[in-house]
Amino acid sequence: MGKVLRDLFRFNREFAAGVILLGFVVLIASLSFVSPYPPNDSFVVPPDLPPSWAHWLGTTSRGQDLFWLLTFAIRNTLLFGFTVAAISRVLSLVIGLVAGYAGGIVDRVLMSINDTFIVLPLFPILVLFYFVMRDKMSWILLALVMACLGWAYDARLIRSVAMGLRTREFTETSIFSGMKMRQILVQDHLPYVLPIVFSTTMNNINWSIGLEVTLSVLGFTDINTPTIGVLVYWANQHTAMVAGIWWWIAFPIGLVIVTFIGLFLLAVSMNEFIDPRSRLSRIG
Amino acid sequence: MRGYPAYLIGRLGQFLLVVFIGINIAFVVTHATPIDPVEQTIAAATQFGATSPEAIAMMRQSLKELYGLEGSLWEQYATFWRRVSVGDFGPSLSAFPAPVSTLILRALPWTVGLLTVSTLLTWVIGNLLGGLAGYYLRSRTLRFAGILAMALHPIPYYIIAFVLLIVFGYLWPVLPITGGHTMNMQRGFNLAFIGNLAIHSILPITSLVLAGLGGWFMGMRALVSNVVTEDYVVYAELGGVRPQRILGSYVMRNALVPQVTGLAMSLGAIFTGAIITEQVFGYPGIGTLLVSAVHVGDYSLVLGIATVSIVAVSFAVLLIDLLYPLLDPRVKAR
Numbered sequence: 029m030g031k032v033l034r035d036l037f038r039f040n041r042e043f044a045a046g047v048i049l050l051g052f053v054v055l056i057a058s059l060s061f062v063s064p065y066p067p068n069d070s071f072v073v074p075p076d077l078p079p080s081w082a083h084w085l086g087t088t089s090r091g092q093d094l095f096w097l098l099t100f101a102i103r104n105t106l107l108f109g110f111t112v113a114a115i116s117r118v119l120s121l122v123i124g125l126v127a128g129y130a131g132g133i134v135d136r137v138l139m140s141i142n143d144t145f146i147v148l149p150l151f152p153i154l155v156l157f158y159f160v161m162r163d164k165m166s167w168i169l170l171a172l173v174m175a176c177l178g179w180a181y182d183a184r185l186i187r188s189v190a191m192g193l194r195t196r197e198f199t200e201t202s203i204f205s206g207m208k209m210r211q212i213l214v215q216d217h218l219p220y221v222l223p224i225v226f227s228t229t230m231n232n233i234n235w236s237i238g239l240e241v242t243l244s245v246l247g248f249t250d251i252n253t254p255t256i257g258v259l260v261y262w263a264n265q266h267t268a269m270v271a272g273i274w275w276w277i278a279f280p281i282g283l284v285i286v287t288f289i290g291l292f293l294l295a296v297s298m299n300e301f302i303d304p305r306s307r308l309s310r311i312g
Numbered sequence: 313m314r315g316y317p318a319y320l321i322g323r324l325g326q327f328l329l330v331v332f333i334g335i336n337i338a339f340v341v342t343h344a345t346p347i348d349p350v351e352q353t354i355a356a357a358t359q360f361g362a363t364s365p366e367a368i369a370m371m372r373q374s375l376k377e378l379y380g381l382e383g384s385l386w387e388q389y390a391t392f393w394r395r396v397s398v399g400d401f402g403p404s405l406s407a408f409p410a411p412v413s414t415l416i417l418r419a420l421p422w423t424v425g426l427l428t429v430s431t432l433l434t435w436v437i438g439n440l441l442g443g444l445a446g447y448y449l450r451s452r453t454l455r456f457a458g459i460l461a462m463a464l465h466p467i468p469y470y471i472i473a474f475v476l477l478i479v480f481g482y483l484w485p486v487l488p489i490t491g492g493h494t495m496n497m498q499r500g501f502n503l504a505f506i507g508n509l510a511i512h513s514i515l516p517i518t519s520l521v522l523a524g525l526g527g528w529f530m531g532m533r534a535l536v537s538n539v540v541t542e543d544y545v546v547y548a549e550l551g552g553v554r555p556q557r558i559l560g561s562y563v564m565r566n567a568l569v570p571q572v573t574g575l576a577m578s579l580g581a582i583f584t585g586a587i588i589t590e591q592v593f594g595y596p597g598i599g600t601l602l603v604s605a606v607h608v609g610d611y612s613l614v615l616g617i618a619t620v621s622i623v624a625v626s627f628a629v630l631l632i633d634l635l636y637p638l639l640d641p642r643v644k645a646r
Contacts (some may be wrong), residue, residue, distance in 0.1 A: 144330045146577050148337075149625045151584035152602060152618040157341050159606050159614045160349070181577075238468030242588055245470060255375055260474075269482055281474070285467055292466035 036301060043297035053283065059105055060099035065092065067254050069099040079275055086275040089266040094279060101254045102283055108171055108240050109233035112227065114228030115175035116232060117225060120183035121165040125213045126219070127183070128190025139187070145180035153177070154239070158248040167252050170243070174236050186221050193217050227298035230291045241284060256284045319643050327626050334622035336428045339392050342615060343385065349611045350375045353405065356609055365597040378402050379611060401616035408607040412616040415601060420620070422492055423597035428514065430520035432577075437521070438528025439571055445529070446536025458533065464587035465526025469585035473592040475517040480515060488512050490594035516593045523585060531574060563606045569640045576632040583625050 036043040065072050071091030079086040081112075085094040127138040157173055158165055193199060193216070202212045243249050243255025251258050263269075263276040323572040353375055354368060363371075376382050376553055379402070380391040395401060401412035415509070441461075445454040464472075488494070493508045539545065540563060548558050587599025594600060605613040637643040 079346075140326060140329055141333070143326060143577075144333045145329050146627050147580045147626055148334050149580045149583045149621045151587060152621040153334075153341065155335060155602055155606060156338060156614055159611070160342055162352070221489040229420040234466050234468075238470070239584075242468065246591065248606065269478060277478070281471060285471065288468070289463060291511040294464070296462070 036297065040297045040300065042293045042300070045118050046293030048187065049286050050294065053102060053106070053287045053290060055098055056283070057103040058099075060096070062283045063096040063099055065096050067097065068252065076273055077270075085279045086273075088263070088276050089120045089268065089271070089273060090262065093261075094275060097254060097259065098283060102279065102287070104167070104253055105237055105240065105257075105284070106233075106287070108167060111171040112167070112175045112236035113133065113172060113229045115172065116182070117181040117229060119175065119179035120186055120228075121221070121225065123179065124183040125185025125190050125217055126188040129192070129194055129213060129217065135187070139184070142180045142187075145177060146184070147252065149175075150179070150239070151175050151242075154243060155248060160245070162311045165248075166262060167255075169231070170240070170249055174239065178232060178235060178294045182225075186226060187223055189221050189224060190217055193220055203305050209311075223298065223302045227295045227302065228252050230295035230298070234288055234291050234295075236289065239285070256280045261312040271272060297308050315643055316570025316637060320634070321639065325631060326633075327630040330626040331623055331627070334626065335396055337395070338615065338618050338622070339389060343381075343388060349379055351383060353611065366449045396619055400501075401619070404605075404610055404613045406605065406610040406613065409516045412613050413615060415585060416598070416616055416620050419596060419598050419601045420624075422595060423586060423590065423599065424624075426520070426590065426597060427583065428517055429513070430517045430524070430586070431506065431582055433517065434521045434524035435571070436530055436577055438525045439564075439568065441525075442529040443536045443559065443567065444550065446533040446567075447540060447559050447563060449537060459527070461526035462528040463526075463532065464522055467523065468589050469501075469520070469523045472523045473516070473589045476515055476519045477592055478521075487515055489515060492596045514596075516589050516595050519589050519592075520582075520586060522584065527578070528571065528574075532567060532571060532633065535570060536563055539563050541565050565639075572632065572636055572639055576629045576636075579629050579632070580625050581622065 037047060038044075060067075069092070073087045073091055073093050075089050075091040075190065077083055079085040083093050083095065085098065087093055088097065117236055123142065124137055127135045127142075154170075154173065154177075161169070199212065201214060202216055207215075240249065240255060241257035241260070244251065244255055245260045245264070247261050249255075249257070250260060259280045260277055263273070263280075266273070266276075268274070268276040345625065350372055354371055357363075357371065359370065377630070380388055380395060382391075394622045399413050400417075403409045404415055407415060441454070443455055445451070445458055448454055449528065477489055480487045488511060491512055493499075493512055499505060545558060545562055548562050553562070587597070587602060589595070590597045590599035591603045602617045603613065630642065
């Protein structure tokens with residue numbers, strides 16, 4: 029495993045760039061643990077200062093040091109993405125593997141439900157959810173709901189691999205040797221789909237962070253937990269662009285774009301690693 | 313031809329299932345949560361000044377009736393479906409007494425127009441460039457386009473729209489950044505009004521196209537670069553078929569089939585992107601209506617928009633599915 033990663037880093041430019049970008053983001057997020065200011069305290073520094081040596085990224089109109097605030101925000105945003113991805117991975121793995129293995133009517137029913145979730149417009153549903161929950165809305169609740177809505181696309185991918193595995197000889201051997209379906213799926217099939225799961229995880233994190241930023245910029249989440257979206261929300265509330273406090277908006281958005289591109293590059297390089305044909309065709 | 317009716321029935325069934333599950337989710341979200349919209353509305357209405365208890369009781373009664381929250385859960389469920397099936401979501405509270413359906417119908421053409429134009433543009437440009445990039449793998453320009461697409465693709469709709477807003481609103485203000493047309497302008501089918509509409513739609517459409525382009529580009533490039541190695545393409549090349557013809561009728565045509573399926577599958581996400589973009593640019597469509605409805609606490613309008621969106625998107629997917637056999641003759645032959 030370690031050797032594979034090192035080779036990927038050396039020979040795959042996308043992987044290397046992704047790791048560096050993401051490492052940078054994670055480093056910033058981890059700095060939140062040594063922050064001199066708690067995230068929700070305001071007016072601890074003079075407001076509206078442009079970036080300087082004392083305050084690297086400037087200060088906000090609420091008297092917060094933007095750099096340290098940003099460390100908390102990106103940490104919460106990343107954590108949110110990982111939570112959604114982790115929960116939805118379980119759903120998509122179970123549904124994808126079972127549908128691919130069982131086939132027939134089970135497969136058809138599961139995939140009909142699956143296609144439904146792919147097609148449904150999620151944003152109005154999430155807004156409706158916020159509208160009903162209002163102040164009870166918390167980040168973990170949002171993560172749960174988004175995980176329940178966001179598993180479908182990856183379940184389809186996993187199923188397509190599982191269908192191929194079903195016809196392989198070792199599956200037959202396992203069936204004849206009396207293994208139960210659960211054992212076959214966990215011990216035989218799971219290792220084969222794990223590479224795909226890794227690459228879809230990155231895309232899923234991207235997707236969930238994107239929706240979270242959108243919802244919180246509009247104020248449709250818990251606006252007291254700092255995330256990247258919440259930061260931009262407060263900047264908009266204080267009309268930062270009109271007031272010329274550009275750094276309040278530019279740095280959070282810049283950082284989240286770096287996160288998106290980093291995660292995406294990792295996903296792409298994983299895909300390439302799984303399917304070497306695309307590597308060959310590039311040399312082609 | 314036996315295959316086509318069977319395909320039709322299957323797609324229709326899928327459409328009904330999407331609508332059924334979607335509307336059930338809307339019902340569960342609004343009824344299974346601990347928050348009571350009636351009490352919320354009453355709290356908002358009685359916030360300023362005292363109201364007599366009888367008046368509050370009457371208000372509670374009529375609100376319950378309005379929201380369809382009377383009787384047992386099953387009765388509420390039946391009421392919900394009855395209302396959805398006739399498109400009656402009651403009057404809007406924020407624009408009382410205009411019915412919710414009128415407000416939605418007024419906003420819907422804007423969203424449909426924006427969505428249709430931007431989706432078609434994105435899909436055509438993305439696939440065309442992607443196809444070229446897959447066919448001419450060595451071209452410098454197309455490689456650069458590939459890198460650009462890769463960098464743009466993971467950035468979500470909201471951020472792209474927001475960056476465009478900042479660039480064309482503050483840094484270089486040449487384009488209108490808000491509204492569907494200039495306010496108080498006489499509506500009519502004339503050049504001035506249509507031109508005005510077009511100018512106002514440039515930024516929303518551009519941001520939707522930029523956000524969507526990368527996905528189609530990379531998908532098509534990968535598909536085409538695989539198709540190019542197929543035997544029949546090599547044979548066509550050896551047979552002296554002109555390269556343009558190979559690219560158009562041999563390679564692209566075959567690679568387009570999965571891209572149409574992809575369009576149907578990503579329509580929900582594209583719709584989400586469109587209503588977010590609308591909100592950023594204050595475009596008078598469903599998205600702006602939805603966000604303002606949340607801000608003023610208009611329960612029936614939010615519910616109405618969510619339901620209409622679910623039905624509209626699944627209907628659009630059905631349309632694409634029905635056109636699919638035109639492109640892929642295998643469906644008929646099955």
